[in-house]
Structure formats: C-alpha cells, structure tokens
Amino acid sequence: MKILLHTCCAPCTIYPLERLREKGFAVMGFFYRHNIHPFTECMQREAALREYAQSMDMKVIYQQEYDLEGFLRKMVFREAERCRICYYERLFTTAKLAKKGEFDSFSSTLLFSRHQNHALIADIGAAAGKAAGIPFHYEDFRTGWETGRDKSIEMQMYRQQYCGCIYSEKERYYPQRKNP
C-alpha cells in the first residue's frame, strides 16, 4: 500500500512515519512550502526534513515553487478563516499529487499536532480525498505526541516556534495587550 504523506516538518513526521511503516505502508513524503514564512524559515525546516528523511530512507517530494504572494492573496480579508483555507490548500494539493502518482491513499502529519484543529483537518482531508478521487487515511497520531517530541529533542532536530505563516509568527512573538 503506497501512501503519500504530507509532511509539514521533520519533528511532526517522526511518529506518523513510524506508525504507518508498522502498519505496512510504503511511505513517501510531500513537503509543501507556500505557508511557511519567511523563506529562510522554510529553508531551515526543509533542511531538517531532508536530513531526517535521508536517515530514515524516506523519499520525499519537495515542492519547487514558493508562492508566498498567492498564499497571502487567499488570506486577505479572510484572516480569521486562514487555517481552514490553508489546510484545504495543503491537503487538496497532496491528494491531487497522490492521485496522479497512483498512490493508494494520502495522509498528513498535521494529524500529529496538538496545536492544530484536528477535527477540521480530518473533515477537510476526507473532502479533499473525495474531490481528488483518492482515500484520505485518517489516524489520530496525537497519541504519539510525547514519543515524537522526545525523539526530536534527542536527535537535536530543528524545532520551529510557530506554525508557519507570518500571521502565526506575529501571534507567537508580538506582545499581547492585557486588559487594564
């Protein structure tokens, strides 16, 4: 069973890769870049994934384009809805690629994160699969959250401090005003 795994970063890939291989899947990764800002941060995450994937003998398709402008255009005036749009863009792109590459299914490391909207990702994954004509493999990888996190620390892997887009970077670092 060939599965295309959308991989948001190296640390989030550790546990899903382990689980899927245990289940007998032949896993190939897909690194999507448009939502990771700025470009230097994107390159840092990609480098960490390249190093990890090589050590695990996992093949990965690395997106060549970097459409920051296109990403921002989709979000303007819809900032509050941005994660829904971002999930769909990432999962639908993965689904189409999986279909074209004749994979049996596709999935995402987003299902590993405790910081993401898990139910929404599951819904959007299923919808993207339906639209592209390929099954979405749903699994709650959050059960391995500690395992994955501890291994990434052990391996001294680069661990990012915000989700990806410039909006999330602001939310992480801009001092929040407290009510007087």
Ligand code: SF4
């Ligand atoms: S916070 Fe994360 S999921 Fe939401 S739009 Fe930004 S990169 Fe995408």
